Amino acid sequence: MTLLKIENATMRFGGVVAVDNVSLHVDQGEVFALVGPNGAGKSTVFNLISRFYTPTEGAITLEGEDLLAHPAHDIAKLGIARTFQNIELFENATVLQNLLVGRHRHKRTNLLSEMTFLGNARSEEKRHRQAVEEVIDFLDLQAYRDKLIAGLPYGVRKVVELGRALATEPRLLLLDEPASGLSVEETQDMAFWIEDIQKQMGITVLMVEHDMGLVSAVSDRVMALSDGKELATGTSREVQSHPAVIEAYLGTSGIQKGGDTGKKKKGKAA
Amino acid sequence: MRFVFKTDYDADIRWFKHGPQFFWYMLALGLLLVLPLYFVWIGNAYLLGEITAVIIFTIVGMGLMLLTGQTGLASLGHAAFMAIGCYANILLLNAGVPWLIAFPLSGLIAGIAGTIIALPVLRLHGVYLALATLAMSILTGDFIVLFDDYTGGVAGIAVPDISIFGYTINKYANPYAFFYVVVAVMLIVLAAYRNILRAPSGRAFAAIRDSEISAKAMGVNLTKTKATSFFLSCVAAGWAGALFGHSATYVTHETFDVIMSITLLLMIVIGGLGFIHGAFFGAVVVGILPVAIANMRSWASAAFDVNLTIPGLESLIFALIVMGFILLEPMGLYGRWLKIRTYFELFPFYRKDMFRRQKSYQKTERVQ
Numbered sequence: 001m002t003l004l005k006i007e008n009a010t011m012r013f014g015g016v017v018a019v020d021n022v023s024l025h026v027d028q029g030e031v032f033a034l035v036g037p038n039g040a041g042k043s044t045v046f047n048l049i050s051r052f053y054t055p056t057e058g059a060i061t062l063e064g065e066d067l068l069a070h071p072a073h074d075i076a077k078l079g080i081a082r083t084f085q086n087i088e089l090f091e092n093a094t095v096l097q098n099l100l101v102g103r104h105r106h107k108r109t110n111l112l113s114e115m116t117f118l119g120n121a122r123s124e125e126k127r128h129r130q131a132v133e134e135v136i137d138f139l140d141l142q143a144y145r146d147k148l149i150a151g152l153p154y155g156v157r158k159v160v161e162l163g164r165a166l167a168t169e170p171r172l173l174l175l176d177e178p179a180s181g182l183s184v185e186e187t188q189d190m191a192f193w194i195e196d197i198q199k200q201m202g203i204t205v206l207m208v209e210h211d212m213g214l215v216s217a218v219s220d221r222v223m224a225l226s227d228g229k230e231l232a233t234g235t236s237r238e239v240q241s242h243p244a245v246i247e248a249y250l251g252t253s254g255i256q257k258g259g260d261t262g263k264k265k266k267g268k269a270a
Numbered sequence: 271m272r273f274v275f276k277t278d279y280d281a282d283i284r285w286f287k288h289g290p291q292f293f294w295y296m297l298a299l300g301l302l303l304v305l306p307l308y309f310v311w312i313g314n315a316y317l318l319g320e321i322t323a324v325i326i327f328t329i330v331g332m333g334l335m336l337l338t339g340q341t342g343l344a345s346l347g348h349a350a351f352m353a354i355g356c357y358a359n360i361l362l363l364n365a366g367v368p369w370l371i372a373f374p375l376s377g378l379i380a381g382i383a384g385t386i387i388a389l390p391v392l393r394l395h396g397v398y399l400a401l402a403t404l405a406m407s408i409l410t411g412d413f414i415v416l417f418d419d420y421t422g423g424v425a426g427i428a429v430p431d432i433s434i435f436g437y438t439i440n441k442y443a444n445p446y447a448f449f450y451v452v453v454a455v456m457l458i459v460l461a462a463y464r465n466i467l468r469a470p471s472g473r474a475f476a477a478i479r480d481s482e483i484s485a486k487a488m489g490v491n492l493t494k495t496k497a498t499s500f501f502l503s504c505v506a507a508g509w510a511g512a513l514f515g516h517s518a519t520y521v522t523h524e525t526f527d528v529i530m531s532i533t534l535l536l537m538i539v540i541g542g543l544g545f546i547h548g549a550f551f552g553a554v555v556v557g558i559l560p561v562a563i564a565n566m567r568s569w570a571s572a573a574f575d576v577n578l579t580i581p582g583l584e585s586l587i588f589a590l591i592v593m594g595f596i597l598l599e600p601m602g603l604y605g606r607w608l609k610i611r612t613y614f615e616l617f618p619f620y621r622k623d624m625f626r627r628q629k630s631y632q633k634t635e636r637v638q
């Protein structure tokens with residue numbers, strides 16, 4: 001069953017065509033990866049889904065619901081959560097508070113009950129807290145619960161950002177380069193988590209990633225983009241050996257054999 | 271070093287994190303409540319009036335702190351919203367509305383007016399927002415003159431006394447009762463502020479301050495949340511303005527001027543941006559420092575037999591102290607207190623860079 005569907009999306013910034021007539025569909029329960037060289041338009045696709053940009057042309061639907069009819073702050077309510085390429089956490093808040101902001105889409109209190117802390121304010125706080133605590137358990141963030149983001153190492157911040165997205169209880173999770181800047185072990189952890197998110201939580205994942213090791217390990221399908229255009233879609237292996245993909249990464253000359261170019265590409269892309 | 275052992279989620283939701291904290295705040299509150307007794311005893315309520323003025327400033331300070339410290343929206347127009355609250359209160363009282371209704375309404379009117387005025391400028395950030403709100407502040411005096419049929423304009427207008435169920439409170443006739451009215455309003459604002467901070471809306475404010483883009487991605491409606499913050503902030507400013515009017519007993523078009531707006535912003539920066547305590551510390555500095563400087567001058571003139579009646583000397587010293595704060599202690603007075611407390615709590619393990627963080631305020635201020 002198709003969860004997210006992008007049809008003929010084009011995004012122009014003046015004369016620059018960042019995304020050029022791209023169509024893709026993400027099925028319920030799969031991990032779908034977008035790969036491609038820098039400037040290929042991967043993050044722009046994410047920003048289109050998040051509604052930070054409105055596509056010049058094309059349609060984006062989530063289970064038939066037209067996303068373009070919603071403003072950016074509605075996207076989380078529809079069940080799409082995301083992380084950012086350059087971590088965008090709330091620096092002067094603790095890990096716990098960051099994760100609790102992820103619960104904003106489930107807010108049921110009104111301003112008056114919040115100011116007086118009467119009515120459902122307290123019980124709602126506990127409900128949110130319980131949900132967040134499960135995320136903390138899942139991602140092993142117990143040690144950092146009350147730490148300020150500003151003092152945390154990069155790898156932990158990456159995990160907190162994933163946690164904040166999970167706290168929204170999404171149907172579709174957009175991960176923008178979840179492994180960038182992570183060590184080998186941290187990348188491995190990330191791969192396990194993505195797998196668990198897909199298999200245990202049943203959340204569909206759409207990710208942008210340069211680390212082909214991670215992409216091959218977790219993704220069901222991969223789409224390669226270059227200059228805003230779709231090059232190839234298929235399994236990780238198919239895409240890596242696709243001539244157009246190899247050309248985009250390595251250029252037209254200098255490719256001798258088709259067999260091991262996938263490996264070369266991996267080195268270049270990581 | 272104190273370790274708080276938490277056994278349920280309430281431990282994180284409670285106002286006070288542990289027993290001693292509860293004790294100290296209750297002690298401070300108790301002292302505040304019995305303070306008038308001291309002035310009754312010495313039979314001179316002048317200083318109580320100054321303290322009442324400081325508490326009025328903490329009310330608007332908390333409002334501005336919510337907007338600037340919590341939501342990251344700088345406002346140089348809060349004297350304007352105080353003026354709206356003040357004049358709304360006066361007009362309602364003169365129309366025969368009982369104080370217990372007129373006063374809450376005055377805050378509400380300031381809040382609604384503030385939100386309507388703020389909506390078009392909420393798309394602006396940092397310096398631009400500050401400039402737009404500064405413009406409001408400059409216009410206030412002109413508007414008051416323009417509508418002089420209602421406001422008294424340049425001639426000014428007398429502020430009616432507070433009357434609660436027939437009991438009349440005038441700042442001069444009954445400074446003690448006035449003190450308690452102001453403290454009551456302050457406590458209401460404080461409680462609401464503290465509650466907001468531990469609820470989803472408070473976290474949404476902080477989210478907007480730290481990263482608008484990810485706040486949006488988490489489902490925070492930026493315009494609505496910023497408008498809410500502005501509304502709450504203006505309600506507090508309106509109440510403070512109404513009380514300020516009662517305290518001044520006579521207001522003109524010059525009462526709520528630009529300098530007052532700037533002082534308010536300075537106040538929360540000196541106190542410590544982003545902390546409720548900052549509003550209190552800042553108000554104490556802004557309220558007490560000029561009086562202290564004036565007293566020191568007369569003391570120094572007498573002690574050293576020199577003539578120190580130099581025009582502008584007080585403003586100069588005040589400005590130097592403020593500049594010193596902003597340069598040397600960006601986290602404000604409360605930040606300094608936190609550092610001192612942590613030093614003793616962790617002794618001897620305190621490190622100098624423990625409180626070094628990215629400057630959140632400047633981050634939100636960046637041109638986006």
